[in-house]
Amino acid sequence: AQRVTQPEKLLSVFKGAPVELKCNYSYSGSPELFWYVQYSRQRLQLLLRHISRESIKGFTADLNKGETSFHLKKPFAQEEDSAMYYCALTGHNQGGKLIFGQGTELSVKP
């Protein structure tokens, strides 16, 4: 079965601390993995995707096929990073439709 698991509902850190939001997936095939973010009162938007191998707003995520994980990391959290983060998965022939994890709320305290 296709599934995305984000084990933490809430992650609270202090400004400047490292952040890791966990994401594990289950998929038979080659998945495309994404991180989406939703800031307060804003729409859900793409943060980054594994295929791009880029760093966005200081965040990176590496696809680990052996551990079936796609954890989101940032070395130094900022207050403006506080948001809801969703890990999502699609398959190569899925027409782009996404399966979302439950989401992790990141709270960065001053």
Added chain:
Amino acid sequence: DAMVIQNPRYQVTQFGKPVTLSCSQTLNHNVMYWYQQKSSQAPKLLFHYYDKDFNNEADTPDNFQSRRPNTSFCFLDIRSPGLGDAAMYLCATSRGTGESPLHFGNGTRLTVT
């Protein structure tokens, strides 16, 4: 410069009274999706259109229907809303290839009284 627009932002309907949510896009994307998101849960795909082809998810209740009269517009019809249908409804678009990101609207929050 909103590219995926959902109207209204908030919708209140009565139990059993049909309601329609609307979504429009200016991106000319092939695919339009409807997701349902209940409180503290992941967005759940209801169905999507790839151009004119309708793709229903297996577990989407018959109570939920959709129409896409043209590339720009897509509607979600709830024929007989129940209290359990109260949720945020998210419309999204994409080019439809695996690596294409989804572009979301702001959502419509549906309340059923």
